[in-house]
Amino acid sequence: MLPELTDLSTFRDLLAGAPAPDTAASQGAEERNGQLTKPPGALGRLEDLAIWYAGWRGDARPQISAPQVIVFAGNHGVTAQGVSAFPAEVTEQMVLNFQHGGAAINQLARSAGARMDVHALDLDRPTADFTQGPAMSEEELLAALQTGWSSVDPEADLLVVGEMGIGNTTPAAAIACALFGGEAADWTGRGTGVDDAGLANKTRVVAEGVALHGGNGDGLEILRRLGGREIAAMAGAIAAARLLRIPVILDGFICSAAAACLERSVAGALDHAVAGHQSAEAAHRAVLERLNKEPLLSLGLRLGEGSGAALAIHILKSAIACHSGMATFAEAGVSDG
Numbered sequence: 001m002l003p004e005l006t007d008l009s010t011f012r013d014l015l016a017g018a019p020a021p022d023t024a025a026s027q028g029a030e031e032r033n034g035q036l037t038k039p040p041g042a043l044g045r046l047e048d049l050a051i052w053y054a055g056w057r058g059d060a061r062p063q064i065s066a067p068q069v070i071v072f073a074g075n076h077g078v079t080a081q082g083v084s085a086f087p088a089e090v091t092e093q094m095v096l097n098f099q100h101g102g103a104a105i106n107q108l109a110r111s112a113g114a115r116m117d118v119h120a121l122d123l124d125r126p127t128a129d130f131t132q133g134p135a136m137s138e139e140e141l142l143a144a145l146q147t148g149w150s151s152v153d154p155e156a157d158l159l160v161v162g163e164m165g166i167g168n169t170t171p172a173a174a175i176a177c178a179l180f181g182g183e184a185a186d187w188t189g190r191g192t193g194v195d196d197a198g199l200a201n202k203t204r205v206v207a208e209g210v211a212l213h214g215g216n217g218d219g220l221e222i223l224r225r226l227g228g229r230e231i232a233a234m235a236g237a238i239a240a241a242r243l244l245r246i247p248v249i250l251d252g253f254i255c256s257a258a259a260a261c262l263e264r265s266v267a268g269a270l271d272h273a274v275a276g277h278q279s280a281e282a283a284h285r286a287v288l289e290r291l292n293k294e295p296l297l298s299l300g301l302r303l304g305e306g307s308g309a310a311l312a313i314h315i316l317k318s319a320i321a322c323h324s325g326m327a328t329f330a331e332a333g334v335s336d337g
Helices: 008-016 023-035 045-057 077-081 089-099 104-111 138-151 169-180 196-213 219-226 229-243 253-265 284-291 307-325
Strands: 067-073 115-120 158-164 248-250 273-275
Touching: 008 138, 008 219, 008 229, 008 253, 023 045, 023 307, 045 307, 067 089, 067 104, 067 138, 067 229, 067 307, 077 169, 077 196, 089 115, 089 158, 104 115, 104 307, 115 138, 138 219, 138 229, 158 229, 158 253, 158 307, 169 196, 169 219, 169 229, 169 253, 169 284, 196 219, 219 229, 219 253, 229 248, 229 253, 248 253, 248 307, 253 284
Parallel strands: 067 115, 067 158, 158 248, 248 273
Antiparallel strands: none
């Protein structure tokens, strides 16, 4: 069982003391990989993924049988400034769609054999407008982190986290700009499809938020000042998975911004995570480069919800199926040279 998050210092300490991969399992997986009935390196990155996964699960010949997809939803006060093409009420409407099984992520999770959970975080109480002050108090940030932290099934063997929150590419862009530098325009995209005037307005909002809050504290403090409840909940879930040795597949721009807050708080906090895909949001690639994460897929997706990461479950399952299911040269009676 994971300890309760009593304060942000506890969260930082737990993240800093999180376990590393099991060296013996990694070495055993490497040795097994070298004995499988294929030329060395013939399965390319699938081989690296299998060894990486084996190390985190502590099993040189692992299986994936219990993936979990969690979608978090939150609303943002900054949407009052017209940063989205859709009204904030759509967040709650989409949560109902998730709960009734009608969204894309429901189909993708089902296709991947994943359990799916949905958590709506105070949708009737949006975060504060970050151009006027911090988006959340410390208590609000801790509560959102705890929601994510508590939502991870300890029996899961793979985790995907996604989000729903009208306007949330704006806080994601502000977080990325505050963490990595550059101009607001470098990190601000069209999100759900704002026009040129909308993009200019959104870029202004991001710039104002970063001017007010940038340079104040570590990644968690930036998350508090510029983020949202669903973004913080994703960070909490990713951190919990690290302590539980559950590998994580990161989703798109907003999920990656949440993850970046952890990495900027504790270096190496994302060693248990891979990037599921590169989304169509222009700044996503730049975030992944800063995190040193090469995406598994690039299909022009810009939906969020965990959709790209859920698709990538199939890639990781295939890597593990080959690694753990293939015969060795000795088992197959095939000469290895």
